[in-house]
Amino acid sequence: MKYHCRRRPQERKMSVPTSVSPPLLVSVAVMTVMFSGLVSVAESAIGVNWGTISFHKLKPSTVVDLLKDNKIQKVKLFEADPLVLRALMGSGIQVMVGIPNEMLAALSSSPADADLWVRQNVSAYVGKGGADIRFIAVGNEPFLTSYNGQFQSYVIPAMANLQQSLVRANLAGYIKLVVPCNADAYEGNVPSQGAFRSELTQIMTQLVSFLNSNGSPFVVNIYPFLSLYGNSEFPQDYAFFEGTTHPVIDGANTYTNAFDGNYDTLIAALSKMGYGQMPIVIGEVGWPTDGAVGANLTAAEVFNQGLIKHVLSNKGTPLRPAVPPMDVYLFSLLDEGAKSTLPGNFERHWGIFSFDGQAKYALDLGLGNKKLKNAKNVQYLPARWCIANPNRDLSEVANHMKLACNVADCTTLNYGGSCNAIGAKGNVSYAFNSYYQLQMQNEKSCNFDGLGMVTFLDPSVGDCRFLVGVTDTSASFRPYQRWVVGCILMLWQVAFRV
Helix, strand or coil: CCCCCCCCCCCCCCCCCCCCCCCCCCCCCCCCCCCCCCCCCCCCEEEEEECCCCCCCECHHHHHHHHHHCCCCEEEECCCCHHHHHHHCCCCCEEEEEECHHHHHHHHHCHHHHHHHHHHHHHCCCCCCCCEEEEEEECCCCCCHHHCCCCHHHHHHHHHHHHHHHHHCCCCCCCEEECCEEHHHEECCCHHHCEECHHHHHHHHHHHHHHHHCCCCEEEECCHHHHHHHCCCCCHHHHCCCCCCCCEEECCEEECCHHHHHHHHHHHHHHHCCCCCCCEEEEEECCCCCCECCECHHHHHHHHHHHHHHHHCCCEECCEECCCCCEEEECCCECCCCCCCCCCHHHHCCCCECCCCCECCCCCCCCCCCCCCCCCCCCECCCCEEEECCCCCCCCCHHHHHHHHHHCCCHHHCCCCCCCCCHHHHHHHHHHHHHHHHCCCCHHHHCHHHCEEEECCCCCECCECCCCCECCECHHHHHHHHHHHHHHHHHHHHHCCC
16 A cells, blocks of 8 residues: 555646835844754644635635634745735734745746745735744645656755845745645655655755755645545545554554554655654645545544544654654635646535635634634625526526536536535526626626526525625635636627527
8 A cells, every 4th residue: 555645736826926015124033953853842733724716715814813713823825925915914823835836947047036036925024013924835746746847856946046035035044945745755565665756866855955954844745535535445444543444564563544654654755865853744634525425524524633633642653653743734724616626626625614714514623712613704795596497498508507617616516526416407506506606696697598597595405505605805806707707708609609
């Protein structure tokens, strides 16, 4: 049984950096700790990934309040969104801010570009009353097998340039560079045989040496769900933390869950390079609630609660007993309904909260609250929905439904989804409503050549929720919505002229 959890490339929209007048910087002198020695025993901190690829984006200030109400003190961002970073200023929440892979080439070849990025996306937000940026994630899984080495050569030069930029900005002692790696960067039939992929040996040697020299941890993303999803022979109970009838025996060590097995495979790989004591941060780990068989509320709650309990017990793993990961970032905070579904429909349903900040299930994060608290003061559109007109013949509805789902999110209708069993007419209504809410309940968007109609009775069925959109959507997203409206109307005209 191999321990890598493969993940296909993800599409994340990049924000164009905007110039912001930097506030007065406060010099922070922090002793750099070299990690070549023994790992210190410390309690893990639970954080979250905050992704923003959504059709219904809450105001960043609403999300920050959600983090604070749930006592979440660490957040990982995939890009330096100015609105998000401004909202985090003064919150006391520690931030890992990401640089998209597409920017690595420029940053690797131009120190000036690195200086500009640091100035616009870090220096502009830190300081007294600013954002507490602790880490910069250089790329996101840049060594992923699916990328075929596309970004590989840029990583180390980009880190070198960014490190010098941090030095010049007097921030290098406080803000550390990391590279979130997918677990497919290493492999092994059993954990003790763990090693980095042969084609990555040289660059991983350079990377861990850089991390060690600059006091940075190794960041890895581990997804037992993907191991289960991608392999019909993978033991289901081994993906969780409740015990298994299929333990993995590795010499004197016994593994009862995939997380520990994967983690120790990385420990073994690092040990072979002489860095077996390097601190490790789990950059992403979680379980989706919809969009595939096995992706449901119960499984997500059992996995995430089991993970948190396991990590916070400080039990550690067989190869690193009593030393848990330095930090663990759950993936993810909110559902992202506009993400690519190339890896699977579940990609839009990883959130512990739905798109509108409502808790999906009871979860104790170990941070003081026994269960999740919902976002407050969320402004919804009026309580009305678009459904299939019961008085119309729906035999010609296929093109309308296809066009609606090409724009809106209909992933819950597919096999394994929470709305898979609501029937043909229910499917049409769900598709119509998803599109209608995306268009901010524009009257014309529920026409569908007379096949749709507006209702004030909630058509939700069981676990299948017909959403109502939010009005406190981030202003930066509205131009995209207007663009979508124009495109879909043109598509409709073309489709029905044929």
